[in-house]
Each structure stands twice: as structure tokens, then as C-alpha cells.
Amino acid sequence: MNLHPHHHHGGAEHDHSDASRLRLSLRAVVGLVIVLLVLLSACVVLVSPGQAIVVTRFGNPVRVISTPGLAAKLPAPVDNTVVVDLRLRTTSSGLHDVGTRDGLRILVQAYIAWQVPDDAEHVRQFLRAMRNQPEIAADQLRSFTGSALEITASSFDLASLVNTDPSQIKLDQFEEALRRRIDEQALKVYGISIRQVGLERLTLGSDTLSATIERMKAERETVAAERSAQGLRMADQIRSNAERDSRVLQAQAKVEAADIEAKSRITAAGIYKQAYSTDPQLYMLLRSLDSLDAVVNPNTRLILRTDAAPFRVLIDGVGLPAVQSSRVGSAR
Amino acid sequence: MSTGASDLTEFGPWGQAILLSFRFLLWATGLIAAGWLVSDFHQIPADSQAVIMRFGSVARIQGAGLLLAWPRPIEQVIVLPAAARQLQLPIRRYQDSQTGSVGQGFEVSSDPRLNSAFLLTGDSGVVHLEARVFYQIKDPLAYMVAADHVEPALERLFLAAAVALIASRDLDSVLVARPEIASEASEAARRERLRSDLMLAVNRRLEDLARQNAGLGVKVSRVDLVPSIPAGAKEAFENVLTVTQDAEARAAVARTEAEVTSQDANRNKDRIAANATAAAEELMTTARAQVAPIQALAQHSGDGSRNMQLNRIYLDRVGALLRKSQRVEVVDRSGSVRTILTGGTP
Numbered sequence: 001m002n003l004h005p006h007h008h009h010g011g012a013e014h015d016h017s018d019a020s021r022l023r024l025s026l027r028a029v030v031g032l033v034i035v036l037l038v039l040l041s042a043c044v045v046l047v048s049p050g051q052a053i054v055v056t057r058f059g060n061p062v063r064v065i066s067t068p069g070l071a072a073k074l075p076a077p078v079d080n081t082v083v084v085d086l087r088l089r090t091t092s093s094g095l096h097d098v099g100t101r102d103g104l105r106i107l108v109q110a111y112i113a114w115q116v117p118d119d120a121e122h123v124r125q126f127l128r129a130m131r132n133q134p135e136i137a138a139d140q141l142r143s144f145t146g147s148a149l150e151i152t153a154s155s156f157d158l159a160s161l162v163n164t165d166p167s168q169i170k171l172d173q174f175e176e177a178l179r180r181r182i183d184e185q186a187l188k189v190y191g192i193s194i195r196q197v198g199l200e201r202l203t204l205g206s207d208t209l210s211a212t213i214e215r216m217k218a219e220r221e222t223v224a225a226e227r228s229a230q231g232l233r234m235a236d237q238i239r240s241n242a243e244r245d246s247r248v249l250q251a252q253a254k255v256e257a258a259d260i261e262a263k264s265r266i267t268a269a270g271i272y273k274q275a276y277s278t279d280p281q282l283y284m285l286l287r288s289l290d291s292l293d294a295v296v297n298p299n300t301r302l303i304l305r306t307d308a309a310p311f312r313v314l315i316d317g318v319g320l321p322a323v324q325s326s327r328v329g330s331a332r
Numbered sequence: 333m334s335t336g337a338s339d340l341t342e343f344g345p346w347g348q349a350i351l352l353s354f355r356f357l358l359w360a361t362g363l364i365a366a367g368w369l370v371s372d373f374h375q376i377p378a379d380s381q382a383v384i385m386r387f388g389s390v391a392r393i394q395g396a397g398l399l400l401a402w403p404r405p406i407e408q409v410i411v412l413p414a415a416a417r418q419l420q421l422p423i424r425r426y427q428d429s430q431t432g433s434v435g436q437g438f439e440v441s442s443d444p445r446l447n448s449a450f451l452l453t454g455d456s457g458v459v460h461l462e463a464r465v466f467y468q469i470k471d472p473l474a475y476m477v478a479a480d481h482v483e484p485a486l487e488r489l490f491l492a493a494a495v496a497l498i499a500s501r502d503l504d505s506v507l508v509a510r511p512e513i514a515s516e517a518s519e520a521a522r523r524e525r526l527r528s529d530l531m532l533a534v535n536r537r538l539e540d541l542a543r544q545n546a547g548l549g550v551k552v553s554r555v556d557l558v559p560s561i562p563a564g565a566k567e568a569f570e571n572v573l574t575v576t577q578d579a580e581a582r583a584a585v586a587r588t589e590a591e592v593t594s595q596d597a598n599r600n601k602d603r604i605a606a607n608a609t610a611a612a613e614e615l616m617t618t619a620r621a622q623v624a625p626i627q628a629l630a631q632h633s634g635d636g637s638r639n640m641q642l643n644r645i646y647l648d649r650v651g652a653l654l655r656k657s658q659r660v661e662v663v664d665r666s667g668s669v670r671t672i673l674t675g676g677t678p
Contacts, residue, residue, distance in 0.1 A: 048388045050477035068389040087477055088546040090485040095445055107444055111488040115546050162499045164454035171496045195546045198492025202499060203452060206442050212458050213564040220568035224575040231579020235586035242590030246597030253601035257608030264612030268619035275623030278630040289649040290622055300657040310650060311662045
């Protein structure tokens with residue numbers, strides 16, 4: 001190891017050997033430290049958060065360490081370590097066709113959030129039952145959840161899962177019932193704790209789903225028809241109201257017109273009456289003539305006696321003129 | 333190195349070669365050791381934070397800047413997104429194998445596994461969802477531990493929260509579907525609350541896990557949701573709006589017609605009233621005209637010429653009357669004399 005045994009231009013011979021001895025011992029110390037570190041590393045195990053270390057002595061699990069940090073163990077052939085993942089995992093049950101209490105078929109899919117609990121007993125149980133393989137655990141939990149879903153769903157009505165009244169909804173109870181059912185078994189058999197269960201799908205079969213959409217469509221078509229009919233009815237009503245109002249208005253106008261006419265007739269009659277009372281003879285003459293004037297028209301034939309005025313003049317010559325009634329006939 | 337060079341001559345060629353190799357190894361080892369010592373010096377960007385683990389347990393959490401840490405296996409540095417960074421998670425389950433678009437509506441597949449995005453509403457309807465979740469790191473240690481389990485778990489938590497929430501609401505508290513219901517104030521308020529309700533529901537589930545020391549270390553800060561009516565029913569839903577508009581248009585036309593009718597009626601009324609007033613005026617004017625001569629003559633009553641005037645009036649009027657008629661026949665009282673006078677124009 002000594003690479004520089006001689007120094008020709010160095011000091012005394014013993015000085016030279018002292019320095020070389022010091023270097024040798026320093027190197028020995030460094031080498032020893034490295035060897036000790038190697039031995040120490042074989043006796044130390046590093047525990048990360050989210051995992052547990054199972055220390056096995058000749059294959060038998062003797063200790064479970066889950067506190068993050070360094071821990072001691074015996075070196076390799078005596079003690080070995082197995083790392084167990086304690087992290088939360090989620091597994092889906094897959095889509096299951098289940099029956100509800102009221103006899104309806106629905107499709108449900110649940111997820112389960114699970115983990116190996118942070119205690120020695122369950123970590124060992126998981127190691128034994130699942131051979132420390134989360135994929136196998138997930139697979140078994142999936143099938144277990146499927147059957148638990150069937151049983152749990154059969155004690156709930158569809159109306160308690162899907163409802164507009166929040167007080168009727170029992171989805172929380174459904175999830176809790178499902179969790180309890182799986183958790184009890186999973187902890188006992190697999191050493192797995194179910195932290196949360198949720199219904200990630202709650203639906204109907206494709207045909208039923210399509211039929212539901214058809215029903216929504218039909219409902220809207222009914223509403224459309226109602227709206228259309230309402231529109232027509234409203235339009236008709238507006239028109240008929242307007243016509244009725246119009247007729248009423250015109251009838252009132254006619255009543256008022258008749259009233260005006262009647263009043264005017266009364267006034268006219270008053271005028272005539274006043275005239276009559278002023279001079280009845282003159283009034284009668286003029287009114288008679290007015291009447292005749294109204295009756296006689298260009299198609300009228302008048303046949304009169306010769307002794308009636310004014311034709312009497314034709315026969316009698318100059319006589320005493322007098323107003324006499326004349327016979328009037330009319331013909332077309 | 334002059335001493336070294338003089339030393340080397342003592343070992344002969346093989347000794348020299350070995351000596352040089354050892355020196356090279358020493359230098360190389362020294363360099364590697366130096367590299368190892370500074371291997372955990374990091375520069376942490378502004379959008380990140382670092383968790384420093386010493387022998388497996390958390391030593392400290394550091395924000396942006398230069399990070400000096402002991403090399404592995406003493407310390408381990410894990411760089412995570414900063415607490416303020418908005419991480420987004422598109423809900424892939426809703427996007428898988430869907431056919432259609434928001435405008436046209438999405439179609440139901442014959443394979444129920446592909447119908448994840450169709451959710452049942454509380455009023456036995458079906459609504460299609462598209463969603464995106466935004467989340468932040470709340471507990472760096474838990475997030476670091478959960479690592480790649482975070483997003484699948486968060487997606488499942490969201491799906492369950494959405495199923496539960498939509499199942500307790502009617503269609504119109506999810507999206508505007510039926511104008512007659514959707515316009516109610518309570519529905520509008522519930523629609524506005526939908527996204528925040530969903531966010532709270534997912535956070536409740538996250539907190540439930542955290543309480544059991546199984547937290548994912550995240551909290552949801554926002555949920556973006558695009559609900560739509562499935563393709564089969566979409567047209568019918570929209571048709572109601574069209575029909576409603578048509579009905580309103582028809583009513584508007586009817587109102588116009590009604591107005592025209594009303595105006596006509598008013599005009600008629602005015603006309604009738606005007607006619608009646610005019611007729612009445614005429615009647616009275618005629619009466620006054622007819623009695624005017626009487627009044628005039630009556631003032632001369634007692635006058636000797638009254639009879640003569642009467643006769644005169646009589647003759648004037650009778651003459652006019654006879655002229656007006658087509659023909660006037662005069663017969664003798666005994667019937668022997670018959671005079672025919674032609675009247676006015678036949």
C-alpha cells in the first residue's frame with residue numbers, strides 16, 4: 001500500500017519511517033471505517049412513509065416497522081426485510097346488474113378505497129393472505145364488492161337512490177352498508193381496511209336508458225303540443241274577444257243613435273205641436289201638402305174629380321174659391 | 333512531481349504502470365465522491381416545492397429557491413407542485429368512446445360500459461356530463477405518499493359525488509331544460525350552486541379519507557361542468573321552445589287583428605253616432621223649416637188677406653205637386669167628362 005517508501009532528499013531515516021507509519025495507520029482507520037459502514041448498512045433498514053417493513057428471521061416474520069426512519073436488524077442471512085405498501089388504493093367493482101328491493105334492475109359500479117392498516121397484525125395478515133401483492137388483493141376485492149353490491153342493493157328501493165326529495169335519498173346509507181359488509185370480511189380475511197366506498201355509477205341498461213330518453217322526448221312533445229294548442233286557443237280567444245267587444249261597441253252605438261233619433265223626433269214633434277197650436281188650420285193645410293209632397297213622385301198617376309179644386313175651375317169658371325179636400329189616388 | 337518522477341524509476345516499468353493506475357483511480361473516486369456530495373443540490377422553480385426526507389422521515393418542506401441537501405441515502409429530495417398551483421384532471425371516464433357533441437347531443441351506446449357520462453337525475457331523467465376538476469396540494473406529505481394513486485382516486489371520488497348529487501336533483505337544477513320549470517328562482521339558484529356543491533361533495537370525501545390517515549393530500553378548488561341533454565331527446569326539448577315562440581307569434585298576430593277589429597268598431601261607432609246626430613239635426617231642421625211658414629203666417633192672423641194667402645199657398649203647392657206626378661187624370665163626378673193632363677216627365 002505504501003506508494004512512497006523512499007524520499008532521497010527527505011530528512012533523517014527515522015523521521016521517514018515515522019511518517020510512513022502514520023500514513024499507514026491513517027489508511028487502516030479509513031479502511032476500517034468503510035468496513036464498519038458496510039457492516040452497519042447491513043444492520044440498518046430505511047422505512048419510508050407509506051410503507052411498512054416486515055423483518056423476517058429465517059423466513060419467519062418477527063417484527064413490523066412502520067414508523068418512517070432508520071431501524072436496526074441483523075445482517076442478511078439472518079434477518080431479511082419485506083416492504084409492504086400501506087398506501088391508499090382505489091379499486092372498482094366493475095359494472096354490475098343488480099336488483100333493487102322494489103324489483104327493478106339497475107347497473108351499479110362501486111369503488112372501494114382500501115389500504116393495509118398501519119398495525120403489525122394486519123400487515124402480517126396481508127403478507128400471509130395476499131403474498132404482499134396488491135394486484136391480487138384488488139382482484140379479490142373486486143369480486144367481493146360485486147357480490148356485496150348485489151346483496152346491499154336488494155335492501156334499497158330505487159326511489160331511495162334516485163329522488164328529487166333529498167330527504168328520501170339514502171345513497172349515504174347504501175355506501176355505508178356496502179362498506180361495512182366488505183370491511184368486516186376484508187379485515188379478517190385479507191388484513192385490508194376499507195376506508196371509503198362510493199357509487200361511481202348508478203345507471204340503467206342501454207335499452208332502458210334509451211327508453212328513458214324516449215320518455216323524456218315524449219314528455220316534451222306533449223308539452224310542445226300543449227303549448228301549440230294553448231297558443232291557438234289564446235289567439236282565438238283574443239280574436240273572439242275583440243269581435244265581441246266590437247259588436248258590443250257597435251250595438252251600444254246603435255242604441256245611442258236610436259236614442260238621439262228618438263230625442264230628435266220628440267223635439268221635432270214639439271216644434272210641430274207648437275206650430276199647430278199657433279195656427280191649426282194653416283198647420284193642417286201645410287202638413288197635408290207636405291204629406292202629399294212626400295207621397296207623390298214622378299211615377300205617380302193622380303186621378304181627380306172635375307168638381308174638386310183646382311179643376312173645378314175648368315167646369316165652374318170663376319166661382320167662390322175654397323179649400324176643399326181632394327181625393328188622391330196613386331198608381332204606378 | 334519531480335520527487336514522484338524520481339520515485340517511479342525505482343519500481344521498474346510494471347510498478348510504474350500499477351502506480352499510475354492507482355493514482356488515476358484515487359482521483360476518479362475523489363471526483364465521484366465530490367459529485368455525490370453535491371448531488372442533492374437543487375434549484376426549485378417558483379411553481380414547485382420540495383419535500384426533504386432524512387432517512388425516510390420528513391425533515392423539512394422548502395419552497396422555491398436553491399436547495400442544499402445531503403446526498404442520498406442520507407437525504408432525499410422530492411419535488412412537488414407548489415400549493416398554489418392549479419392542477420387539472422379531466423374526467424376521462426366521461427370522455428371515453430362518446431359519440432356526439434354538446435351542440436348535437438351525445439348518443440347512448442349499446443354497451444352500458446361506455447355510457448358512463450349519462451347520469452340519472454332525481455326526476456328519472458338522463459343527463460350527459462363532461463367535467464374537469466381543478467385541485468391543489470393541501471398536504472405535501474400525503475400527496476407525496478399517495479403519488480400516482482392521487483388522480484385515479486380523485487376521479488373516482490368525483491364520479492361518486494356526481495352520481496349522488498345528480499340523483500338528488502331534477503333535470504332543471506342541473507341545466508336549463510324545461511322553461512316552465514327552469515325559470516323558477518329556486519331552480520336557478522340550485523343550478524348556480526351545482527358546481528360548488530359538487531366541489532364540496534368531493535372535498536367531503538377527501539376529508540373523510542384524511543380523517544382516517546389515508547388522505548390524498550389534495551383539495552378540489554374548482555369543478556368545470558358541461559351538462560347536456562342526450563341526443564335522442566335534445567330536439568324535443570328544443571322544439572318546445574320553437575313551439576312556444578310560434579304560439580307567442582300567433583298570439584301577437586291575433587292581438588294585431590284584434591286591434592284592427594277594435595279600431596274598425598270604434599270607427600263604426602263614431603260613424604253611427606255621427607249619422608244619428610246628423611239625422612236628428614236634419615229631422616229637426618226639416619221640422620223647423622216646415623213650421624217656419626206657419627210661424628210667419630201666424631203673425632199675420634186676423635189680417636183680411638189671410639184666406640187669400642192660404643189659397644195662394646194651396647194653389648202653389650198643389651201646382652208643384654201635380655207637376656211632380658207622372659200624369660194627372662180628371663174625371664167628372666158623373667163620369668161623363670174626362671180630362672187627361674200630362675204631368676211632369678214620366
